[in-house]
Amino acid sequence: MWILYALLSALFAALTSILAKIGIENINSNLAVAIRTVVVLILSWGIVFLTGKQQDLTNLGHKNLLFLVLSGIATGLSWLCYYRALQIGEASKVIPIDKFSVVIGMVLAFIILKETLTIKTIIGGVLITIGTFVLIL
16 A cells, blocks of 8 residues: 555655646745645645544654654755745756655665665665766756
């Protein structure tokens, strides 16, 4: 089931980029991020309440909260930078660079989360890196 969610994530991420490029035309990129964030906030909390998961708030520990807040800060900074790059650059070049986060995420997973480094992940990371450079040059 995780593969379906991952594929849907990729589809929605692709749509996000194209819709954002159209939506930020003639407005400040930071304002665009603020609008997007409000929509995400409403959608996320709506799903929490529709599924009855708001009761799980009592299970949050300090560590959970700290790292979710840090993740939120990283997300916000990523969105602000991404929208500005999209506004002033070509989407076909900005998007591959943004998706290079896959490789950075893999490296961080090996370093911070101590995930297993395999020859398959090394080759995949190298190919993604080469592909990113091919697309932006």
